Amino acid sequence: MGPGEQSCQRVGTKVNGSGEELTKHARLRAVLLARVGSDWRPHDAIPSERDLMAEHGVSRATVREAIGRLVEERVLYRVHGKGTFVVGPRVQSTLHLASFTDDVRRRGLVPSTLVREVAFAVAPVEARAALRLPDGARAWRIERLRLAGGEPMALETGWYSPEVAPELGEHDLTGSLYALLASEYGVGIDHAEQTAWAEVADGDLAAALDVEAGAPVMVFLRTSSAGGRAVEHVTSWYRGDRYQVHMSLSGR
Amino acid sequence: MGPGEQSCQRVGTKVNGSGEELTKHARLRAVLLARVGSDWRPHDAIPSERDLMAEHGVSRATVREAIGRLVEERVLYRVHGKGTFVVGPRVQSTLHLASFTDDVRRRGLVPSTLVREVAFAVAPVEARAALRLPDGARAWRIERLRLAGGEPMALETGWYSPEVAPELGEHDLTGSLYALLASEYGVGIDHAEQTAWAEVADGDLAAALDVEAGAPVMVFLRTSSAGGRAVEHVTSWYRGDRYQVHMSLSGR
DNA sequence: GAGTGGTCTAGACCACGAC
DNA sequence: TCGTGGTCTAGACCACTCA
Secondary structure (H helix, E strand, C coil): CCCCCCCCCCCCCCCCCCCCCCCHHHHHHHHHHHHECCCECCCCECCCHHHHHHHHCCCHHHHHHHHHHHHHCCCEEEECCCEEEECCCCCCCCCCCCCHHHHHHHCCCCEEEEEEEEEEEECCHHHHHHHCCCCCCEEEEEEEEEEECCEEEEEEEEEECCCCCCCHHHCCCCCCHHHHHHHHHCCCCCEEEEEEEEEECCHHHHHHHCCCCCCEEEEEEEEEEECCEEEEEEEEEEECCCCCEEEEEECC | CCCCCCCCCCCCCCCCCCCCCCCHHHHHHHHHHHHECCCECCCCECCCHHHHHHHHCCCHHHHHHHHHHHHHCCCEEEECCCEEEECCCCEEEECCCCCHHHHHHHCCCCEEEEEEEEEEEECCHHHHHHHCCCCCCEEEEEEEEEEECCEEEEEEEEEECCCCCCCHHHCCCCCCHHHHHHHHHCCCCCEEEEEEEEEECCHHHHHHHCCCCCCEEEEEEEEEEECCEEEEEEEEEEECCCEEEEEEEECC
């Protein structure tokens, strides 16, 4: 195949029922990910880029793109002159991909949920960008108040890709959405990118969380994905007086 | 210049005093970073990849590499079909064992430090427990105001083990303590356990950070260690309006 | 010296957004 | 329709690691 002769698979718009057609690097990423943990053990070297090139019939840039994604996701690491390796058992222990439900249970409290709004509406630009939806696309908007031990803990506003979960809004949303996505749609969230900062609660938020206006909250902006495909774009406001995050940091 | 005729600049080992010789994409990254915050404001579009290509006389792959790094570092974001844009004004820390100094530099700002107090005093119980010091032991107490671009960013109060760094208080403490510990005592911080939550600033803290009382802050309580030995026990109060943390979460 | 990742070029087509 | 980012190819040289 000469330069430019490639057929550029559709990505993004695609309805994606189940028989996928992803980009080459996305497919290669999936193949490599599957072999991590089955064929390969932590700190094993994976085949060289040139081997993967030949093995999959793609250019080196494509191989590097696929590996690069997995390096970003901390699944692999590269060592100049030596090779590419599988990372250790797991880096972030406490900061794992737990749902609110699991998180609260682990702390010994009973989680519950109050669904405040479910709508199928035009997604704002940042949600569309995160979920890779086309301009003007609609998506599920779900606003829920999460409680722990009967007391408000967090308010969540999320956008969910209709390509991944078409009738999401018609299900019972009082439990773990991650569990629902897994059982109803076979979508297992396996990665998330998350940003956190501190704010103070304004009137509406304070009322929802049952705190005074001006109380501290921790805001999380998260995009979750399954198999490299963005599924959820959610903003959560956690009560500063009830919630804290623990993390382990490791230098290489 | 034809394919492969490039001269591949040194990178890595280089002593890097000041007269750099970095790779092309690294230099382009630096140029772009400098223009973020000076020429460009949050959510401004930067020149297109093809314009940057022509402007700097490099290939598109090189431009994409430079932009790609800044996207990974959450300095820029791309929107398919529209352009590449500057993200918001907050300084971001990746959850990697990066020092304040490195974090701020990565964001294109100049870090500085105002040492408020240095003392060799009896450590409180929680610091002794964290540093594994005997009852009644003394340790270095260091309080510093960290600034970014000349503006207060965080207040840090830390306790440091005298067993690891005996004359710590007599050094210049205006730079990175991690770098100082490494160069003076051969102690390389390689692990930290950290808890974070949101608070509002009271009078003293607000004055130090140059915000109004009641402004949001993000508090970090961290114990850092080197080779399994606890070295630092520090509490940091970061301005909520200027700082955010980013983290990658992985399941399985 | 052989093999691996790191960088770079030149050129191509596709998908998306705005006009 | 035009401009932007997204993907892909084929080929090249450099720097690093290790036998």
